[in-house]
Amino acid sequence: MRNSILIIAFLFNIIVGLGQSNQPVLYVFSGSDWCIPCMEFKKDILEDSVFVSTVGDHVLLEVVDFPQKTRGISKSELARRDSLAALYNEEGAFPKVVLVQGTSVIRINHHVKSANTFLEEVKQFVIPHEVKAAFQSKLKMGSHFSLHLCNGKEEDFKAAWDEIDRIENSISSWKDSSEISSINRNAGFAPVKVSKEVMDLIVYCMNLHSVTQGAFDISIKPGLKIWDWKKGIVPSDSLLKATQRLVNLNNVVINEDSSTVYLKVKGMSLDLGSIGKGYSAMKVAELWKDRGIESGVINAGGDLYMFGEACDIDLWSIGIKNPFKDNEVIFTSNQTNVSVATSGDYERYFEVDSVRYSHIIDPKTLQPVKGMASVTVFASNPVLADALATALSVLGVEAGKDLINQMEGVEAIIIQHSGKVYYSKGVKQSE
Ligand code: ADP
Ligand code: MG
Numbered sequence: 020m021r022n023s024i025l026i027i028a029f030l031f032n033i034i035v036g037l038g039q040s041n042q043p044v045l046y047v048f049s050g051s052d053w054c055i056p057c058m059e060f061k062k063d064i065l066e067d068s069v070f071v072s073t074v075g076d077h078v079l080l081e082v083v084d085f086p087q088k089t090r091g092i093s094k095s096e097l098a099r100r101d102s103l104a105a106l107y108n109e110e111g112a113f114p115k116v117v118l119v120q121g122t123s124v125i126r127i128n129h130h131v132k133s134a135n136t137f138l139e140e141v142k143q144f145v146i147p148h149e150v151k152a153a154f155q156s157k158l159k160m161g162s163h164f165s166l167h168l169c170n171g172k173e174e175d176f177k178a179a180w181d182e183i184d185r186i187e188n189s190i191s192s193w194k195d196s197s198e199i200s201s202i203n204r205n206a207g208f209a210p211v212k213v214s215k216e217v218m219d220l221i222v223y224c225m226n227l228h229s230v231t232q233g234a235f236d237i238s239i240k241p242g243l244k245i246w247d248w249k250k251g252i253v254p255s256d257s258l259l260k261a262t263q264r265l266v267n268l269n270n271v272v273i274n275e276d277s278s279t280v281y282l283k284v285k286g287m288s289l290d291l292g293s294i295g296k297g298y299s300a301m302k303v304a305e306l307w308k309d310r311g312i313e314s315g316v317i318n319a320g321g322d323l324y325m326f327g328e329a330c331d332i333d334l335w336s337i338g339i340k341n342p343f344k345d346n347e348v349i350f351t352s353n354q355t356n357v358s359v360a361t362s363g364d365y366e367r368y369f370e371v372d373s374v375r376y377s378h379i380i381d382p383k384t385l386q387p388v389k390g391m392a393s394v395t396v397f398a399s400n401p402v403l404a405d406a407l408a409t410a411l412s413v414l415g416v417e418a419g420k421d422l423i424n425q426m427e428g429v430e431a432i433i434i435q436h437s438g439k440v441y442y443s444k445g446v447k448q449s450e
Contacts, residue, residue, distance in 0.1 A: 043120035043145050045078040045127070048108045052086045057114040060129055067134035074138065077145050078118065085113070118144050159183050160191070160295055162320025168307060169314045169327070178310070179303045179317075186299050189217060192240060192290045199289050203240070207285025210274065218278050220291065220298065221271070227406050228268045231422065235410035236382035238282070240290035241265040243380055246387060253376075259385050266382050293379075297360055297405025300324040304401075314355070317401075322408075324358040324401040342392050343438050350432055350446065358401035362408035363393030363434075379412045388412045390436055394419070397430040397446075407431070416441050 049057040107117045116127040125144045131137045156165035192199045198217045224237045245254040270283040296319035314327025341347040376387040394411045398404040411419035423431045423443045433441040
């Protein structure tokens with residue numbers, strides 16, 4: 020994994036298991052072969068299909084049974100049931116229903132008519148499952164994503180993963196049903212109506228195209244496809260030439276009033292791979308902030324975004340390692356509300372006849388970039404950081420540094436294959 024080599028986010032004490040600490044448990048004290056109201060409660064409520072299918076979303080259910088006939092039940096199990104009764108059913112009422120959550124014990128009314136009303140009764144006492152600090156990771160967009168949050172709920176993770184899937188489905192040029200694929204299919208044929216979100220992203224990328232003097236170009240896809248990463252095939256000169264006219268963002272026509280995008284030349288196609296991760300990080304942070312979460316870290320395949328103050332931790336810091344020296348950390352930072360994106364060819368590349376080819380292409384020559392081992396960009400906006408890391412890989416050290424040094428609040432560290440490290444003006448090197 021690129022990020023495991025390059026970026027180490029030290030997140031102390033942040034990994035706390037979910038689903039164990041504060042899960043509410045609904046205990047039903049019952050006498051299954053002698054207590055008639057218990058049998059009725061079981062039949063009418065506990066075995067009701069609505070109840071069975073939805074109760075697990077809210078609580079763990081345990082029927083603590085005290086039958087007259089105890090044959091077949093182990094001594095230790097009987098003892099366990101006794102101790103539960105000692106804790107929650109001292110008076111020996113049957114049936115008795117209690118909801119136990121953390122230190123709170125609430126008796127639930129079981130004199131209800133339907134499974135639905137019983138569930139409503141239970142739900143009003145279930146405190147949303149708060150977690151102090153938590154971590155989850157998954158494979159998304161072909162990369163390893165991990166999410167860390169403070170004082171959030173399990174649902175916050177689900178919402179975040181759903182959001183990442185939603186973004187991928189909308190902007191991936193590898194998914195036939197995405198809006199970007201629809202634009203690509205209609206190249207040279209017709210303008211395609213897109214959502215405001217996709218339009219805003221394309222406009223953002225167009226601005227970056229001009230800021231980077233064409234080094235950043237999302238119409239790069241035809242130039243990517245001629246380099247066969249898997250088979251290790253290098254394109255012929257004639258193929259390079261023929262493809263060149265398909266890569267030019269100036270041939271992308273947008274109409275913001277009608278919200279349409281049109282690729283003028285047949286065979287053109289867009290690819291937002293250079294900002295997908297940064298954009299996901301930004302959207303997850305926005306979503307979490309809307310849900311009242313004050314701090315978290317999103318690691319989108321090595322592109323990090325941190326916001327708010329670290330929870331339960333003295334420090335969350337970013338360390339940039341020297342890829343050529345195993346244990347050398349060349350830069351550390353304890354900042355928050357910052358994003359860090361890295362593009363590098365030493366982890367994602369292919370090799371033909373011992374020559375390494377990057378997956379970042381110079382739009383002017385359609386050649387994979389050479390010479391840069393890794394480019395790390397710091398910015399407050401994760402999309403900008405992600406895009407600039409790609410752009411700087413194309414621009415090279417001198418032009419790249421010039422660009423970064425003109426931009427307010429953006430810093431970069433560039434490591435060349437020679438082992439030389441360049442820092443932008445505002446980066447303080449580690450001692
Ligand atoms: P990573 O995916 O390793 O984080 P990047 O963020 O730099 O790397 O994105 C690389 C991707 O960007 C490529 O896989 C390709 O889809 C796209 N791309 C390649 N060259 C360019 C370019 N010059 N401008 C914009 N996008 C590019
Ligand atoms: Mg990028």
